[in-house]
Amino acid sequence: MAVPALSARGLRVSLGSTEVLHAVDLDLSAGRWTSIVGPNGAGKSTLLKALAGLLPQARGEVRLMGTTLNDLPARARARRLAWLGQNESVTDDLPVHDVAMLGRLPHQAWLAPPSAADHAAVERALRSTQAWDWRERPLGQLSGGERQRVLLARALAVEAEVLLMDEPLANLDPPHQADWLVVVRALVARGGTVVSVLHELSMALQADALVVMAQGRVTHHGASGDSATHAALRDVFEHRITLHALQGQWVALPVTPPERPG
Numbered sequence: 001m002a003v004p005a006l007s008a009r010g011l012r013v014s015l016g017s018t019e020v021l022h023a024v025d026l027d028l029s030a031g032r033w034t035s036i037v038g039p040n041g042a043g044k045s046t047l048l049k050a051l052a053g054l055l056p057q058a059r060g061e062v063r064l065m066g067t068t069l070n071d072l073p074a075r076a077r078a079r080r081l082a083w084l085g086q087n088e089s090v091t092d093d094l095p096v097h098d099v100a101m102l103g104r105l106p107h108q109a110w111l112a113p114p115s116a117a118d119h120a121a122v123e124r125a126l127r128s129t130q131a132w133d134w135r136e137r138p139l140g141q142l143s144g145g146e147r148q149r150v151l152l153a154r155a156l157a158v159e160a161e162v163l164l165m166d167e168p169l170a171n172l173d174p175p176h177q178a179d180w181l182v183v184v185r186a187l188v189a190r191g192g193t194v195v196s197v198l199h200e201l202s203m204a205l206q207a208d209a210l211v212v213m214a215q216g217r218v219t220h221h222g223a224s225g226d227s228a229t230h231a232a233l234r235d236v237f238e239h240r241i242t243l244h245a246l247q248g249q250w251v252a253l254p255v256t257p258p259e260r261p262g
């Protein structure tokens with residue numbers, strides 16, 4: 001079997017005195033887009049952060065292409081694994097171009113100016129999220145959705161083999177959600193691995209595979225079109241969703257509770 005892009009064994013995380021991720025075992029194939037889904041508080045963001053090596057308190061093992069994450073020097077890890085988190089804090093005064101250039105830091109020698117390759121990667125990334133025209137504007141002057149597209153560009157500029165994104169569609173309007181899909185599919189077509197936490201189930205269902213979570217555990221991992229995956233989804237959402245095939249893709253709709261008599 002091919003080496004998974006990311007794998008976890010016995011991955012546990014405690015926040016405060018509470019264990020919120022309980023011994024997760026997971027293999028995420030390379031060259032695929034996987035979405036992590038589940039109800040609020042299921043542990044999705046915690047799992048993604050632990051897979052990115054961002055939680056020092058995590059116990060268990062994470063491997064990136066077969067190498068234990070903790071054995072990789074920080075810069076090598078940052079070149080191979082890119083991260084787009086929720087509510088990222090970046091100095092608002094920084095121009096958009098410089099924000100995207102932060103994604104190239106793991107490629108640059110200490111105090112060296114950006115190379116031609118760095119500039120080319122930043123331009124590619126900003127153009128792919130339609131943020132190039134704002135390159136001289138300070139980040140703080142952008143709307144929420146525009147800012148999100150710049151932060152996506154920063155993550156893309158890393159040109160890492162694995163890209164982890166927590167709620168990447170936050171604030172994006174439908175056309176830019178569709179553009180995000182195009183970017184993700186292009187990455188995967190080139191052999192990249194994408195893992196996203198998505199609340200919007202209809203978008204998540206467009207991934208190749210879904211990791212379904214509830215109460216700090218993975219309850220199912222399977223192809224997004226499989227009936228077993230759909231059953232797992234309905235279960236974790238307590239049968240408060242229905243799934244429908246529409247124009248070749250799956251769509252999830254919330255079910256309103258029946259009205260109480262009297």
Ligand SMILES: Nc1ncnc2c1ncn2[C@@H]1O[C@H](COP(=O)(O)OP(=O)(O)OP(=O)(O)O)[C@@H](O)[C@H]1O
Pocket residue numbers: 015016017018020038039040041042043044045046047
């Ligand atoms: N600092 C903390 N101390 C204690 N518990 C925490 C802390 N941060 C998060 N938690 C708890 O950990 C659990 C998992 O949180 P996490 O953010 O991973 O869930 P999630 O599935 O991403 O949720 P959501 O869909 O609401 O974003 C939640 O029950 C949350 O209340």
